[in-house]
Structures are given as structure tokens and as C-alpha cells.
Amino acid sequence: MKRGTISRWVIGIVLLAMTGLFLGGCATMGEKPKPALVRTDRGTVVYEEKYEFKGPIGWRLLRAESGADFEFGFFKFEKGNFPSQTTFIYDPEPFGGSRDLETRAKRYCTRFLWNSGIIPEVTKQDEVQLWGQPAIAIHLLGENPNRNEKSKSVVYLVKKGNRIISFVVTQWRPMKGTFDQEPFEQFETFVKSFKFLKKTFYEEMEEKIRELKAEGK
């Protein structure tokens, strides 16, 4: 081997070793990403330091990419043929623009499960309170015989300040399958234990606007 070739090899090996050192440094110096869910000693979990609730055990966490129809939720596959599964979500921006609960509920139902080919029927709708806030609980049933599937859902639309947020559970079953009540009970526990640990973006925005208006007076 010629001397020039040897020195190029040596330089190459040194560079590779240095790259390895740098990369190794990055791996050890970089912070470990925080887990999305953190258990508390109160028997609850905290999601991204924003919400605290009693989470369902053994369910998978669903996290939304930007632009999705919800912020996060849980789902699990259940015994039985496809599509035996239950999903529940927290969505801070449910469909519709009205800030009136009843109007929003009416409009929301026109789009519910929009992409599934199911037009669910509202079987029950109640005015309720969640954490002292006015809310509407909507119970829906739907079916699509062509796809051999049916759905059972409960939606909570809750007034939070000037806006309306939502919690939704949907259970899917084949047409001849039977619905299981337990996941709905877990959903109820999730919703009723839900706490906001931080102000939302919109609450902070409203506060900043109020401050700005007060300064201008």
C-alpha cells in the first residue's frame, strides 16, 4: 500500500472515531424524552403535565398528530370479530362553531362518525354537570350492515369558559356482537376525574386580550 493511501486510511479512521465520539456524546448528553403519562401517588395519571385523571388500565394511549380531531385518548382491542374495539378521546375542539351548548350539540351530531358511513341515532340526551360546569351527555347508536359493524357512543360536550370541549367514547362491534358496558364505566371514571392542571391556550389568550384592552383604556 502506498504511503498516501495509508495516510488517507488513517485520517478516515480518525474521523470515524471522532464521529463515533461525538455521536456517543450526543446519546449520553441528550435528555431522555419525558413519558406522556406519569403516575401520581393519588391513583391518577398526568398527561403531558396538562391534565390529571384516572386512566384506564391496560389500554393503549392514542396521541394525535397536529391537525387531528382530538388531542389524546385511549383504545383497546376486545374479544370478538373485527371491529371489536373501544376508543375514547378528549377533544378540546369538537365540531361546530357555536358556543351555545344546545346548538353545538345539535350541530355536532350531524357530523359524528362522519367518515364511518354510519349515521348514528341519538337515543338519549341529558343536561348534566361535570366538575360543576354545564354539560350535555349524548348517547348514540348506529349501524352499517354493509360493513357488518355497529357502534355505541357517549359524548360529553362541556362548557369551559367561553368554549366547549368534549369527551367521546365509541365502542365498535360486528352486527351480531354484543356491547360491553365495562369500557363505558372506565370512560365515566376518566371523564369525572379529569382535571386541568394548566390554563388552556384560549384561556391565556382571553386573559392577554383583557390585559391589552385594560392598558388601552
Place this chain on the structure above:
Amino acid sequence: MDGHQRNLYLYEALNARVLGVSMDDVTTNKYFAQSLWLEFPILSNTLPWMGKDYGAYSDKPPFLVDGSPQWFGRRTVVIDKKGIVRYIRNGPPNFEDILTFLLKLEEEFKGE
């Protein structure tokens, strides 16, 4: 669009007004607005000079799956009180980003 509708009260508080622009004809836009219960105007710009003027027009790749050009994409534009374009973002609107920017503009124009 329903996101803009939800934020109308904030836009109003920030002295901003929202307009939608579409290449669809007036009748189509009317039904579209009704289907979403929109309370702000949707402009019909079938000869798409607005899309061209505001840069939402593209005859370049990426093309649609059938090979045709993706002429118009979604674009959010904020124009300030002096008529100057101050904000441009492609894709679906990022409402938090838009409101934060509008707040900044309102601070800038405070007292004017």
C-alpha cells in the same frame, strides 16, 4: 372553517375580520357555508386572481395522484390595517399561531 367560526369572538376582540376565499361558485359557497353554519363571508373567486396574487397558486410539483398540477393549496394570509401582508402559512390553519400573531399585531397598532 369551523375552527375560524369558533374563534370569531377572539378575532373580533383583536379587531380582526376573517374572510374565506374559494374557487367555487357563489351557490356552492353558499351551501358550503350553510353546512358549517359559518357567520363570516366566503368570497367566490372563480377566476382565481386572488389565489395568484396571494401566492396560493402552483403549477409545479408535487402533482396530484392523477398527474394534474395541484393548482391551489390552502393558505392563510393576515393583512394588517395598513394593507400589508404580514403573515403567510400554507396548509391547514394553525389557530394558535394565527391568534398569537393577531395579538402581536394588536399590540403593535395599539393607540392608532
